[in-house]
Amino acid sequence: MKTSIRIFMLLMLTAGLSSCEMIKGWTEVDIDTTLEAELDILTDDTDLKSTDAFGFNKSTTIQVINADLVDYEDLINAIKAKSVVIEVGVIESSGEPITGVKFLKDTKFGISNPNTEFVWTLKNDLAIETDDIINLPADSYSVLNEILNDYKDYPVTVSAIGECNLGNVYIELNYGIEITVTSSPL
DSSP states (O other): HHHHHHHHHHHHHHHHHHHHHHHHHOOEEEEEEEEEEEEEEOOOOGGGSSSEEEEEEEEEEESOOOTTGGGGGEEEEEEEEEEEEEEEEEEEOOOEEEEEEEEEETTTEEEEEESOOEEEEEEEEEOOOOEEEEEOOOOHHHHHHHHHHHTSSEEEEEHHHHHHHSSEEEEEEEEEEEEEEEEOOO
C-alpha cells in the first residue's frame, strides 16, 4: 500500500511539473513586426573625384523595441528574422530627382553589433530607382538572429558602404527587417 501511495505521489508530481511546462507553452505569444531604419546617403562630391566611382559610408542604429513590442520588452525570449528588405526612398542631386544611378559591384549592406556582423555584398552593379525594393537573401539568418537577440547588451546598427556611379547624389534607403518575437508572459 505504501508503495502504491509513493508511486501515485511520484506520478502526480511528474504530471504537475510537465503541466507547468505545457501551460508555459500555451501562454507564449508570437508577435510579428517590422524593425525600420532610414539611411541618408550622400555620395562623394564630383569636384573631389576624377573617376567613375563615388564612395559613401553611412550607418545608423535601429530600435529593436518598437511600438509593437514595448509591452513585451521584459518578456522577450527570442527574436527570429524572417526577411530583410531595403526600399529606395529618394534619389536626388541638387534637390532634383535623378535617374541612371547604380550601386557599384562590392557595395555592402550590413546589420551588426560590436561583436557580430551580417553583410550582403553586391556581386554586380545594381541600377536603382525611387521605390525599388532590394531583397537581401537569407543566406545565414542564424547570425542575424544572434545580433537581434543581443539587443539588450549591444546596439544594432544598419549600414551601407560602397560606391555609386554618380557623385553628389542623395539616396534615402529604408531598411525593413521582418521579425517574429516570442514572448512568455508567465
